[in-house]
Amino acid sequence: MRPDDLLHPTPQGLFCPAGNFHIDPVRPVETALITHGHADHARAGHGRVLATAQTLDIMAIRYGDGFAGATQATGDGPIRINDVEVRFHPAGHVLGSAQIAVEHDGMRIVAAGDYKRGSDPTCADFEPVPCDVFITEATFALPVFRHPGPQDEIAKLLTSLKDFPERAHLVGVYALGKAQRVIRLLRDAGYDEEIYIHGALQTLCDYYRSQGIELGALAPATRDDLSKEHFAGRVILGPPSAFAAKWAQRFPDPVIAFASGWMQVRARIRQRGVELPLVISDHCDWSELIQTIEEIDPSEVWVTHGREEALVRWCELNQRRARSLHLVGYEDEVE
Amino acid sequence: MKAFSELLDRLVLTPSRNGKLRLLEDYFASVPDPDRGYGLAAITRDLDLRSVKPAMLRGLVAERFDEELFRLSYDYVGDLAETISLIWEGPGGGTRPLSQVVEQLNAASRSDAPALISGMLDRFGPAERYALLKLATGGMRVGVSSRLAKQALARFGDVDVTEIEELWHGLDPPYVSLFAWLDGQGPKPAQAAASPFRPVMLASPLAEAELETLRPQDFMAEWKWDGIRVQAASQDGVRRLYSRTGDDISAAFPDVIGDMDFDGAIDGELLVRKGDAIAPFSDLQQRLNRKTVSKAKLQAFPAFIRAYDLLHEGAENLRPLPFAKRRERLEDFAGHLPSGRFDLSPTIPFKDWAELAEARAAPPDPVIEGVMLKRLDSIYVPGRPKGPWFKWKRDPFIIDAVLMYAQRGHGKRSSFYSDYTFGVWTRDGELVPVGKAYFGFTDEELRQIDKFVRDNTRERFGPVRSVRAEPDFGLVLEVAFEGLNRSKRHKSGVAMRFPRISRLRWDKPPHEADRIETLEALLPD
Numbered sequence A: 001m002r003p004d005d006l007l008h009p010t011p012q013g014l015f016c017p018a019g020n021f022h023i024d025p026v027r028p029v030e031t032a033l034i035t036h037g038h039a040d041h042a043r044a045g046h047g048r049v050l051a052t053a054q055t056l057d058i059m060a061i062r063y064g065d066g067f068a069g070a071t072q073a074t075g076d077g078p079i080r081i082n083d084v085e086v087r088f089h090p091a092g093h094v095l096g097s098a099q100i101a102v103e104h105d106g107m108r109i110v111a112a113g114d115y116k117r118g119s120d121p122t123c124a125d126f127e128p129v130p131c132d133v134f135i136t137e138a139t140f141a142l143p144v145f146r147h148p149g150p151q152d153e154i155a156k157l158l159t160s161l162k163d164f165p166e167r168a169h170l171v172g173v174y175a176l177g178k179a180q181r182v183i184r185l186l187r188d189a190g191y192d193e194e195i196y197i198h199g200a201l202q203t204l205c206d207y208y209r210s211q212g213i214e215l216g217a218l219a220p221a222t223r224d225d226l227s228k229e230h231f232a233g234r235v236i237l238g239p240p241s242a243f244a245a246k247w248a249q250r251f252p253d254p255v256i257a258f259a260s261g262w263m264q265v266r267a268r269i270r271q272r273g274v275e276l277p278l279v280i281s282d283h284c285d286w287s288e289l290i291q292t293i294e295e296i297d298p299s300e301v302w303v304t305h306g307r308e309e310a311l312v313r314w315c316e317l318n319q320r321r322a323r324s325l326h327l328v329g330y331e332d333e334v335e
Numbered sequence B: 001m002k003a004f005s006e007l008l009d010r011l012v013l014t015p016s017r018n019g020k021l022r023l024l025e026d027y028f029a030s031v032p033d034p035d036r037g038y039g040l041a042a043i044t045r046d047l048d049l050r051s052v053k054p055a056m057l058r059g060l061v062a063e064r065f066d067e068e069l070f071r072l073s074y075d076y077v078g079d080l081a082e083t084i085s086l087i088w089e090g091p092g093g094g095t096r097p098l099s100q101v102v103e104q105l106n107a108a109s110r111s112d113a114p115a116l117i118s119g120m121l122d123r124f125g126p127a128e129r130y131a132l133l134k135l136a137t138g139g140m141r142v143g144v145s146s147r148l149a150k151q152a153l154a155r156f157g158d159v160d161v162t163e164i165e166e167l168w169h170g171l172d173p174p175y176v177s178l179f180a181w182l183d184g185q186g187p188k189p190a191q192a193a194a195s196p197f198r199p200v201m202l203a204s205p206l207a208e209a210e211l212e213t214l215r216p217q218d219f220m221a222e223w224k225w226d227g228i229r230v231q232a233a234s235q236d237g238v239r240r241l242y243s244r245t246g247d248d249i250s251a252a253f254p255d256v257i258g259d260m261d262f263d264g265a266i267d268g269e270l271l272v273r274k275g276d277a278i279a280p281f282s283d284l285q286q287r288l289n290r291k292t293v294s295k296a297k298l299q300a301f302p303a304f305i306r307a308y309d310l311l312h313e314g315a316e317n318l319r320p321l322p323f324a325k326r327r328e329r330l331e332d333f334a335g336h337l338p339s340g341r342f343d344l345s346p347t348i349p350f351k352d353w354a355e356l357a358e359a360r361a362a363p364p365d366p367v368i369e370g371v372m373l374k375r376l377d378s379i380y381v382p383g384r385p386k387g388p389w390f391k392w393k394r395d396p397f398i399i400d401a402v403l404m405y406a407q408r409g410h411g412k413r414s415s416f417y418s419d420y421t422f423g424v425w426t427r428d429g430e431l432v433p434v435g436k437a438y439f440g441f442t443d444e445e446l447r448q449i450d451k452f453v454r455d456n457t458r459e460r461f462g463p464v465r466s467v468r469a470e471p472d473f474g475l476v477l478e479v480a481f482e483g484l485n486r487s488k489r490h491k492s493g494v495a496m497r498f499p500r501i502s503r504l505r506w507d508k509p510p511h512e513a514d515r516i517e518t519l520e521a522l523l524p525d
Ligand SMILES: [Zn+2]
Pocket: A036, A038, A041, A093, A114, A335
């Protein structure tokens, strides 16, 4: 059997004919295996969804209880679908995120979904799984991406709070994963003031807490009884889209920060009108991608969404078989 | 170097003018001589470093990195210095003062330079590497105009900015005497430069509705020529040619400088001749942004100045005189100049606005961009005052074309399909590309087009996607452009000048877009 017979790209997403299921399909399908809860990977409207219990919870929070015809939570063990054995392993990306190992006739392909290698107390660490084909994301797959330590980036935010005690600090974060990670990093750096959050972050922060992740004191950022001055020198987290809106005008002379792996490139920083870039990423940087490929040492690497060309090139230079899957539908911007 | 690299990064990210001024003032106040002067010169691009060519940097990169990986990175980042600063790996662990970096760069011979630069890159962190490379390649662009830097100096020393502007061309980095004066530790430096730059007066765009409020008899009209605005100053035997921002561009125009046999300062348009005619802007471009110029270029693209105004004659400052008076003096003055190198901008006679509009619609020369209106009583003041001078540009040409290909943008737009190739219908009912545009739309429209491209991709070739473009399905773009030339390189046989998207015609079916015949009719004979 060739790897392509086990799993191959289709317009719906990666498809496994022997198991008759798709992985992270971008259009409604009969059976979907979902790596994690980010909206471009986890869509509503499939017949059946198989995912980790946390990913299913997150999908229910986002789309409501009827987001799929039927759902099944995976545990640690293998699951048979027709003749195919699948198994979910932690991916270290966000809470509930998993890599999906698909095995049939002695061939194993691991679709890693989105993943990272740095430690993150808000989710389980990535687990390297030996395999024949490793399917890696390529969001930050260029040698210019080398993410600094997240605690150094958080230190920049703390310094700015000291330098500009009269200004509110608005930190742009995505609701799933990044928000909770930034809060956790602040707490671990000893920041124990109340942190204010935009309404769009509330339910997912509550959910993280229900899963045992300590986030400290959080308060809604929009309360009518608080004056503008109240927010001077405070940290307010919100989705970046909110900062352009009227919502941001309630805060005094805000310093606009954004926590994202994209913040390493000046043009991206300027494009977003960011004054305080925080390079904090939920994805691997270049050296982590390479480290992972070398560590897993698969006989073939498939590369999807992001800068596929560069990673395929690196594989060629290092005598590794690699190809780009050209899957469409996965967002570049959303981390 | 650390303070300097931090200043650069913060200047770039600070949107407000006041914020930038504050950063510069803080830098002048906290960094000692001579570093602050070199930092200032780097920002105003007055630092004359023995420049390092991008080719040399590419050579350094080629020794360490795969060419293809570097190309992909550069494509994404959109800036050579930034790409190298991010991709470089070194042991780090050593900075040094900016002044020392400048001195070492200046002292290094051509053959020593690569080793010097790569040694510094190895020792510096990413931000300092970026600053070093911007410094060494002379590509410093931090959103600070030379004028803003001078304003920061003025605020720092609590003096008037015109005092700084007038002194500026007599001063050299690291400006120790200037800083001593601004610190209150020394006397004001003497005006050392002959033929200094005089800050330029600019026109504001005319909204046609405004004409009703203006009286024709208060104004003089002349053509707006499509060259570059310059100031030719010649006093006490010193001859200088300045751009409108005060950059000294004398070295690129020895032909003009050689014929500046006068005592005064002329404001005019720099143009290039082609036989008896004025050459298009593309020919003038052959002479711009050069440190030196070859004999061949001098002969193929001879430059001349079409004079608009006279700012100084002998020791007399004419700027406080009304424009009508200055124009008389200019006509006299220009009569004595070598006619091949200097001529007088002709005025356009008109009785009322309708007559002028008619003249504007049929300009006598293709190198005319529109009409300038100047109040007869206007004194010459720096900047862009509202009211005394107007520019009334020619209307652009407009066609409807169909989006055919989209390419990922660079830098800031690298996540969007932002470069569009569009076409019109041939006689055989096929689309033929006629141009490419990457501006003219809002960020919101960019997102809409990007989505359309992603949803309707037919094929992908690297960063380019072909898009569905059929008679009944596709995206029609209204394209504005300034003119059309014949082109052998393009399949359509035409090349557009300054094309840009003027409107998205979501409402229009592609078969209603323009045909190639429409464009062919616009071609010059
Ligand atoms: Zn994700």
